[in-house]
Amino acid sequence: DQQVKQNSPSLSVQEGRISILNCDYTNSMFDYFLWYKKYPAEGPTFLISISSIKDKNEDGRFTVFLNKSAKHLSLHIVPSQPGDSAVYFCAASTGFQKLVFGTGTRLLVSP
Amino acid sequence: GAGVSQSPRYKVAKRGQDVALRCDPISGHVSLFWYQQALGQGPEFLTYFQNEAQLDKSGLPSDRFFAERPEGSVSTLKIQRTQQEDSAVYLCASSFGRRGTDTQYFGPGTRLTVL
Numbered sequence: 001d002q003q004v005k006q007n008s009p010s011l012s013v014q015e016g017r018i019s020i021l022n023c024d025y026t027n028s029m030f031d032y033f034l035w036y037k038k039y040p041a042e043g044p045t046f047l048i049s050i051s052s053i054k055d056k057n058e059d060g061r062f063t064v065f066l067n068k069s070a071k072h073l074s075l076h077i078v079p080s081q082p083g084d085s086a087v088y089f090c091a092a093s094t095g096f097q098k099l100v101f102g103t104g105t106r107l108l109v110s111p
Numbered sequence: 112g113a114g115v116s117q118s119p120r121y122k123v124a125k126r127g128q129d130v131a132l133r134c135d136p137i138s139g140h141v142s143l144f145w146y147q148q149a150l151g152q153g154p155e156f157l158t159y160f161q162n163e164a165q166l167d168k169s170g171l172p173s174d175r176f177f178a179e180r181p182e183g184s185v186s187t188l189k190i191q192r193t194q195q196e197d198s199a200v201y202l203c204a205s206s207f208g209r210r211g212t213d214t215q216y217f218g219p220g221t222r223l224t225v226l
Contacts, residue, residue: 004153006153032211032212036217041219042219043115043202043204043217043218043219043220044154044202044217045217046214046215046216049212049214051212089153089154091153093211094211095211096167096211097142097144097159097206097209097210097211097213097215098144098156098159098167098170099144099146099154099156099215100156101146101153101154101155102153103151103152103153104152104153
């Protein structure tokens, strides 16, 4: 039972354009959501988070949107840069610290 | 400052061998987590420590898996009688406090291959 789903295994975008990564969840008890970025042979690195009491959070080029009624969140990267090429994981928690991760989306930003 | 470190980075074991994986969290971090990441999947929770107390071990897949953090800093994940399905990357993460919103910082992982 996959509680957090990332249905797009990969995404290719040109440098300077917007990247949109999507994530769906099934557990309505989730109240905290995060995005992690992972380069090969490294551990995941925290990118941005959002609490369920908000519907948007911005940090520089990164914005996360949360639609609770649809149980959907998305990560927007504007403008995309080649250094953003990595695997992006969506994660969620119920207020306890255990994170439930999606399967990841591989983003490739080409010059 | 230093991040989370894990050793060894790579471990090859024959089926049936016992292995021990080490995690050094960020100094002063109260919470420590172990996750297992199979090929092509996201990390899956194994267990959680707050200082030396193991508060959640619901993700450990069998009684062959055992974790400890005896002095509230370094942690060891032990797998007894390894099986091929144990092949995965084992990730350790630590966070400063006890809140669910505290950021978890991950180590580089230990890639375990069971032959």
